[in-house]
Amino acid sequence: MRFRFCWDVDCPDWLLAEIATLSKLSSVKLRLLAAAVAKGCYGQPLSYDVVTKLSSDAKLAEKEAQAVVAAVRWVLESAAGAVVAAAVLDSELQQLGLPKEHAAAITKVYGDHHQQLLQHLRHTSLKAGGDVNWSSRVMGLAVGGTQKPIVRLSLQNGPSTPTTLTVTPSQLHALIQELTEARQMMESIH
Known part of the structure; x- marks a missing residue:
């Protein structure tokens, strides 16, 4: 199945595998983590302490916490790069098996940080211009x-x-x- 936030191709297998891990977090903790990840994409570096604190309730191992961060970052950057509407992202995350509240948490962060993510992607993308x-x-x-x-x-x-x-x-x-x-x-x- 093709997903717009995946640039109209199938969802990567590794991301599908992380959906269950994302679901272990509460939707509130996932929203806070996603906000920290979004800010880490374009501004302040992501603190390991923040990740540990937000993932401790779910009893995630260090590698699981890192995988969650990678998954959230990939979703946010891919959706922004593919210029996907927040409602489409919400629907597609639910189609992948992410609970409704969790999909809404990521979508809220995506909507709040969409412009900054786009600006960051434009600034860091390979450009051919000038000399x-x-x-x-x-x-x-x-x-x-x-x-x-x-x-x-x-x-x-x-x-x-x-x-x-x-x-x-x-x-x-x-x-x-x-x-x-x-x-x-x-x-x-x-």
């Missing part, structure tokens, strides 16, 4: 006495440190195919 320098270089990599071709791709935006990616020819082919499909999907939306 962008792209380069590629085909090189050989010695493997077991033979030369294997690799491709080094580099992107530099202004005076920043370049971002470099090294791939094999088959990985480059797959990357080009996926980017082409992504462009076609984006063009079909607009």
Whole structure:
């Protein structure tokens, strides 16, 4: 089943697995935790003490508490990035099995922090504008006495440190195919 907050694809399996863990928290504690996570996405760092305090009543192990934080963060950022309405997010979280009160808690936080999350995502997303320098270089990599071709791709935006990616020819082919499909999907939306 496709979910809008998952960018119109299936919900990741790991998130489905965390729905039960999210349900262990009270809806009030989940709302407070989600608010702290939302603020951690775009501003003040998330305090480990806050996470421990809010998850202690549910007797969550440390790894479970970390998984809850990761799940809430992913839901908030994905929903904001996909520009999902709060009512849609609420409905979809319930479809995934999250109790109504818990879905409402996350949705309330999402609604309260939506603009800040969007602004943060826009600020931290990869942007192509201004002086962008792209380069590629085909090189050989010695493997077991033979030369294997690799491709080094580099992107530099202004005076920043370049971002470099090294791939094999088959990985480059797959990357080009996926980017082409992504462009076609984006063009079909607009």
